[in-house]
Amino acid sequence: MKKLAVAATAVLLLLSGCTDKQKANGPKEPVKEVEEVIQDEVENEIPYHYPLTGVGSETKTDGRAVAVIINNHPKARPQSGLHKADIVYEILAEGDVTRFLAVFQSEKPDNMGPVRSARDYYVDLAKGLDALFIAHGYSEEARELLERDYVDNLNGMVYDGTLFKRASFRDAPHNSYITYENVLKGAKEKKYSMDQSPPEFKFLTEDESKSVTGDEAKSVMISYSASGIFDSIYEYDASVGKYKRYSNGDQTIDHESKEPILIDNLFIIETTHQVIDDAAHKEIDLESGGSGYLLQKGKVIQVEWKNDNGVIVPVSNGEVVPFVQGKTWVNVIPTNPGLQSSVSFNVK
The missing domain is CATH 3.50.90.10 (YerB-like)
Structure with a gap:
């Protein structure tokens, strides 16, 4: 918007500078061309950008991020919802096993999972993004953080069979899923605000x-x-x-x-x-x-x-x-x- 303001000021200066000349030499067509270029820039300016992807939008892009622990065990593949995540963190849990922290803000998948248990470092990442944290289970370190409300969270240990559903086509612990609709339902039940946007990353044009x-x-x-x-x-x-x-x-x-x-x-x-x-x-x-x-x-x-x-x-x-x-x-x-x-x- 600053660029547009500077451009508009330049047009005004150009117009005022041309006024005296027009009296002697008549109107100058290039002035109209400059006005048209600036108008095109105004019309093409995308007013909003998603904070975690930088992608432009014609509508407002605010809203809270949701961070979900997604299972990466071979028995949990292929997963649901990962393709709509703005950011995915892949980190070791135990041994050689990795899990994902999938962060959603610009897109809302219908279904997410399989959801797996939390570790404290995943909780810290969600905290940094001011995200609503979703997991099913926890380590002792993560449990201590969640039970003292270090981050707003919904956990399958509390909502198994209600907000979290068990899929029939997979065996536990690789079959816990949550819909985005149920995330919003749980947030409302616990009186969590879903309005605040995450911090913005820096992006190239x-x-x-x-x-x-x-x-x-x-x-x-x-x-x-x-x-x-x-x-x-x-x-x-x-x-x-x-x-x-x-x-x-x-x-x-x-x-x-x-x-x-x-x-x-x-x-x-x-x-x-x-x-x-x-x-x-x-x-x-x-x-x-x-x-x-x-x-x-x-x-x-x-x-x-x-x-x-x-x-x-x-x-x-x-x-x-x-x-x-x-x-x-x-x-x-x-x-x-x-x-x-x-x-x-x-x-x-």
Whole structure:
């Protein structure tokens, strides 16, 4: 809007400057052309943008984010609703098993799941986004946070069979689902506000996205397990300008619609992981910052990551690196073995 104000001022100055000349030389056609250009800019200005994707909208984009723990066990694939998430965080739970924290704000899926149990670091991520947190179960560390209302939350341990439904086509614990309608119903019951928007990420303009630079990164594999069951592979599809995702050789798609997961930003970070009990629960440092990769438009650059008031963002030379407008996937890997050992690129 500031740009439009400056442009409008320039037109007024141009018009006033031309008035005296018009008396002697008649009206100048270029003035009309400038007015038409400014009017076109005004008409083409998109008034709103979604805070977690940067995508423009003609209608208001405010509203609270919903963060859901989604199961990634092979018996839980394909999942429901992931294709509509603005951001997905993939992090280890126990052993080599990863789970997703799927954050929804710009799109509301009909059904989400299978929903799985919480860990404290997922809760912290939801807190940073001021999201309503959805899980079914918890570790002791997560339970302590949730029971003291560290974040607004709905948990299947309380609402199993009511807000959360068990699917007949899968076995427990891989069969708990919640609809977006029931999320809103639960929020209303607990008197949670759904009005406040999450903090905004920094995004490139569409023109800037066409000039993304970096090394070629047409394919990348992130290794979480020796078996490969929880490895994540991303393949760049130049025809759509996005990455497709695969687990254990199978493409990640939506269970109901069969739509593929399409990703605009792949943000890979490493941080320390420490096993803290006999159940192999982990303590994961999402505060201290560290090294990472950012993949966009088939290119990769090395970045650092930092925790900015609870939100994980890429940085370079002390400045936040903007995302491409669209959906983002964040893969968190242990410092040991680290980026060099866990991440491999194929430029072909």
